[in-house]
Every structure is written in structure tokens, then in C-alpha cells.
Amino acid sequence: MTSAPGPTSDADDIIAYLRTLGGEKSIEGMSRHGINTEAALGISNAALRPLARQIKRDHARAALLWASGIREARLLATFTDEPKKVTAGQARQWANDFNSWEIVDHAADLFGDAGLQTELTEEFAEDDREFVRRAAFAMVAWSAVHMKKAPDADLLAWLPLIERHASDPRNFVKKAVNWALRQIGKRNAACHAPALALAEKLVASADRTERWIGKDAARELTSERIAMRLPQD
Incomplete structure (x- = not known):
């Protein structure tokens, strides 16, 4: 053809x-x-x-x-x-094939569109496979941006999960954990303070990966750009 x-x-x-x-x-x-x-x-x-x-x-x-x-x-x-036809079973099956951050992130967008993040985020985060765990935090990042009608509490409920996995040193996990934390913190003023508090807590950690995530997230969440945007939410 x-x-x-x-x-x-x-x-x-x-x-x-x-x-x-x-x-x-x-x-x-x-x-x-x-x-x-x-x-x-x-x-x-x-x-x-x-x-x-x-x-x-x-x-x-x-x-x-x-x-x-x-x-x-x-x-x-x-x-x-078609997001309405995507099931958790399909998401789990596809997750078994994950082998690249790029595929993971786009699949996470689809799973978010399908409304599967509540069911799958913690499950995927507890999976020790690098790209499956990344998918969990990619879904959190997606949710912070796209779940505009969801209560802030739904997003903030993922902060303990972020903290729990912030010590995972694998490149594609730590970057996704950082991404999720930053996206929650940028959602609005109500989410900003708890996310920044966690970032600052991680900065003080003895763990090198936690410090990296905390410093990078705190840098963006305290930037002038974010300070100017949040009051407009």
C-alpha cells in the first residue's frame, strides 16, 4: 500500500x-x-x-x-x-509490554482518558518493573492536568505514594515521580502548598534520589513563573 x-x-x-x-x-x-x-x-x-x-x-x-x-x-x-472501551485488563496486558518511557507516557494518557487512574495508579506503583511503575506516576501527572473537575483531595491523596517511591533511583521512575509531584503542585494554590512541603521534606532527606526529586520540584514550584500563575487559578 x-x-x-x-x-x-x-x-x-x-x-x-x-x-x-x-x-x-x-x-x-x-x-x-x-x-x-x-x-x-x-x-x-x-x-x-x-x-x-x-x-x-x-x-x-x-x-x-x-x-x-x-x-x-x-x-x-x-x-x-477508544477510551470508553479500554479496560483495566487491557491496561494491565499492555503494561506487560512496556519497554520505553515514550510508549508508557502515551499509554498513561490513554488510561487516564479511560478513567482508570483511580483503579490502577497504586497497583502500578507497587509493581517493581521500572516502566510499569513509571506508568503510575505518568497517570498522576496526567490527572493533575486533566482532571479539572476532580476535588483537590483526590490529587493530594497521591502525595504519600509519591513520597513512598521517591527513593527509587531508576532514571525513568525518579523522573516520573518528580513529574507527578510538580504537576500536582502546579494545579492550583490549594495543591501547591502540600506539594511544595513534600518537595522541601525530600530536599532534607539523606537519600540522594529523594534529594534530587525534592530540589528539582521545589525549584519549579518556587519559580517566579509559578508564583505569577497560581493567583489567577
Whole structure:
């Protein structure tokens, strides 16, 4: 298939089209950003996003795209699945395949859209696999931004979970824990104070990873930019 796929295209047609777009140079760039390129074709998200809009959403097809194992097909699966049809069982199944922060973060967006964060965040956080644990905190970060009607208490309830895993030194976990803490703190003035208090507590920790997370979060949460924005919430 050489023409661009559309809403009626099946997974095989879409994957065949993706194979015409890849490039080794892009793969090299992805590797420099810590993206797992073992099954990558070398297509940027800037090209995949418009393609996702073009093919539209299809739950069954998304499952087939995911099953291919190809990086770009899996990203399209996260972009084009139907959130209302995504179950916790599916999320757990996909989590077994997580092998790259990029895939994790986009899957976490989908799981958030599906309303699965309440059910899965703590479960994923207690999973010792690096990318599954990252997914938990990516969902927290997503929730802090997108759950605009949720009570602040729902977000603040995740602070103990953040504190519990702030000593995990693995790169993709500690960055997600930090991300979650910062996003909660930037949500509004009511969330800012408890998040900053936790950040400052971590700064005083004897643990090196906790100190890094605390310092980085406190730096942003005390920045002039955040101070100017929060009173407008």
C-alpha cells in the first residue's frame, strides 16, 4: 500500500504504510533521547499525530496495532484507541509490554482518558518493573492536568505514594515521580502548598534520589513563573 490510510484501513494496511515512512537518521535521534528503538521504524510523533487524526479511532484495530510490537504502531494504538472501551485488563496486558518511557507516557494518557487512574495508579506503583511503575506516576501527572473537575483531595491523596517511591533511583521512575509531584503542585494554590512541603521534606532527606526529586520540584514550584500563575487559578 502506497497511499495514505484512512478510517477504514486495517492494521496491516497501516503498518505497511508506516514502513514506507521510516528512516535510520530518525532512529539515531530517538536513541539519544532514551527511546527504545529495537522495534522502531524511525517516524516522528510529528508525523504520527496527523496520521492518527486521519485514520480516526478504532478499538479493535488499536489492539492489532499494539500486538505488532512496532514502536510506531503502538504509538498509533495509544492515539487511536477508544477510551470508553479500554479496560483495566487491557491496561494491565499492555503494561506487560512496556519497554520505553515514550510508549508508557502515551499509554498513561490513554488510561487516564479511560478513567482508570483511580483503579490502577497504586497497583502500578507497587509493581517493581521500572516502566510499569513509571506508568503510575505518568497517570498522576496526567490527572493533575486533566482532571479539572476532580476535588483537590483526590490529587493530594497521591502525595504519600509519591513520597513512598521517591527513593527509587531508576532514571525513568525518579523522573516520573518528580513529574507527578510538580504537576500536582502546579494545579492550583490549594495543591501547591502540600506539594511544595513534600518537595522541601525530600530536599532534607539523606537519600540522594529523594534529594534530587525534592530540589528539582521545589525549584519549579518556587519559580517566579509559578508564583505569577497560581493567583489567577
